[in-house]
Amino acid sequence: GHRGVDASGETTYKKTTSSTLKGAIQLGIGYTVGNLSSKPERDVLMQDFYVVESIFFPSEGSNLTPAHHYADFRFKTYAPVAFRYFRELFGIRPDDYLYSLCNEPLIELSNPGASGSLFYVTSDDEFIIKTVMHKEAEFLQKLLPGYYMNLNQNPRTLLPKFYGLYCVQSGGKNIRVVVMNNILPRVVKMHLKFDLKGSTYKRRASKKEKEKSSPTYKDLDFMQDMPEGLMLDADTFSALVKTLQRDCLV
Amino acid sequence: GHRGVDASGETTYKKTTSSTLKGAIQLGIGYTVGNLSSKPERDVLMQDFYVVESIFFPSEGSNLTPAHHYADFRFKTYAPVAFRYFRELFGIRPDDYLYSLCNEPLIELSNPGASGSLFYVTSDDEFIIKTVMHKEAEFLQKLLPGYYMNLNQNPRTLLPKFYGLYCVQSGGKNIRVVVMNNILPRVVKMHLKFDLKGSTYKRRASKKEKEKSSPTYKDLDFMQDMPEGLMLDADTFSALVKTLQRDCLV
Incomplete structure (x- = not known):
């Protein structure tokens, strides 16, 4: 797996520290959701599934992006218009999505299973962020038209709810993450x-x-x-x- | 174009007479709609758009198909489950579709425009059948996922309503036809x-x-x-x- 631990004891993924990854995710999603809200609502078209939006975040800041304390990185958003539509179908308002993911700390989960992925949960327990491998991200992207069809015909589906697919590109590494629903929120007390x-x-x-x-x-x-x-x-x-x-x- | 007229004055398409084509269409659609109604309703999946169902109609008949007076032919139905779903969305009941297309005569339109296509209208004026070129059929087939998305998000669309895409294969020729809504039904009297x-x-x-x-x-x-x-x-x-x-x- 790509997961590791550095000298100071911090979790890493592809040698990127967890705090850097969290920071980049929050800056990136903040930008892409804000950017999208300035664009008018419209029907999702087939070609929207293949769009990848890309924005560069130099650490000194740019006229589009704020300065930050991490190394320069690039943030990619897969199928932004399609995922906006999915979030809407799932009843996730843009402001809530933005607030949960960007304005509150992301909490790293300590028991991330056997896959070698990193998992984060938002402070309000609504969303899970999971690192995915190149092949998984590619597969999810290809799946999007079929996913759209399933959601339309079978809105009570128990399949995972995907809210976004992103890639943080830094120091020659690509770290892809997917934002999903948290099916085990802490408010539901599990007895078994x-x-x-x-x-x-x-x-x-x-x-x-x-x-x-x-x-x-x-x-x-x-x-x-x-x-x-x-x-x-x-x-x-x-x-x-x-x-x-x-x-x-x- | 592929349209012509034979020695007896009958219209032909790729040397196939119009009466043969009409007969094959009626037998073919009758079979495929009937066959489909025996299959349970289910969600349309992405892969349904790529299915081509094929059935052979020997003139002497088979255990699946009746005897007929035309040369042997093969009838192909593109994306049968997807088109069933579209017809349902458009409020076309299988029985009505079957009755209009197969139990009543198809009427050849005499003014088929510049495209070299043959046009038929059903006796009840509900459906238009049009021959399409290989490239057009291929294009429509590729369009189906996007068409599905449009219908779902924009049900008031004024784009053509496609009810079925078929191919009659006879004597080494492929004749592809599409069944659409008739936007100029005779009941609506046009003054201009x-x-x-x-x-x-x-x-x-x-x-x-x-x-x-x-x-x-x-x-x-x-x-x-x-x-x-x-x-x-x-x-x-x-x-x-x-x-x-x-x-x-x-």
Whole structure:
């Protein structure tokens, strides 16, 4: 993975420190959302999915961008008009998006899973920012027209909500991040938590995990501890199954 | 163009007689719409735009297709699931589509314009069938995802309504046809008719055209005969302009 730790103990991603990355993300999203709000609303067109907006942030500042304490970087926004449309569909107002992401500190999550990605959550717990690999970003970009179709036809989808795809370019490195909904907000108190994969091979929470205050159990634990499954009322059940079935086609 | 006339005076397209083409279209659409109605409704996916369904109609009949009096042919349906969705959006019920196109005679239009295409109208005046060139069909197929997006965001669009794209393959020839809405149904009595292009070069109806009972006038005639333009009430005007502006972006 690209994740590391530097001499001072700070997390790094592709040798860029987490604080630099957070700063660049906040400056970049601040610019791109502000820039977009000055453009009139219009229909999303097919070609909008392929647009990449790019803006240079020299540390001394420019007539478009403020001065900052990081090295010069470039900030790229993928499909800005399409993502604006998605955010609108999801009920995210530009001001709220801007405020949550840019005006409040981003909090680094300490348990970022096996993927080698860095995860941040916004202070209000609304958004997750995750670093993605080149291939993943490319894949998401290609997926956008199909994603648009799914959202239109299946608005109750349980697939991840993507709010933005960005790239911080600095010192010859590209760090791509995606902004998503946080499906585990802290306000919802979890009394039992499963990470289910549909596999039984080595899918049991470790001893160490089970000692935690709110452990994440896995497939074999679920089968053992909840042999009767989950109880849902009939309407909720059929709505959930319908949504899952439609999501599985995409 | 590919349009011609054979020894008996019948119109031909790529040497195929109009009656053969009409017969093949009716058999083909009858099969494909019926076949589709046996498949459950589901969301349209990106990949549906690239599907081409193909069925062979030997003149002696097969276990899927009836016997007929034409030469063997193959009938291809482009993006069947996507067009089913479009027809539904346009409020066209499968039974009505089937009935209009397959159970009533198709009427050949005698004034098919300069393009060398053949035009048919259904007996109930609802649908137009037009032969299109290879490049046009290919273009329409590529356009489908963008067309989908336009219909969703701009349902009042004045762009043509496309209900189906098909290909009749016979004797080594491909004849592609598109089924569209008929914007000039006979029930609407036209007292004045313009074919406007936004050009003033040679855009005046010919003497011969003007002698007709319902001539089609052109741009220069419009400027001369209607110097004050058309009068619309303010709401209709602004709605129309808005729709045209959105249509012009696509």
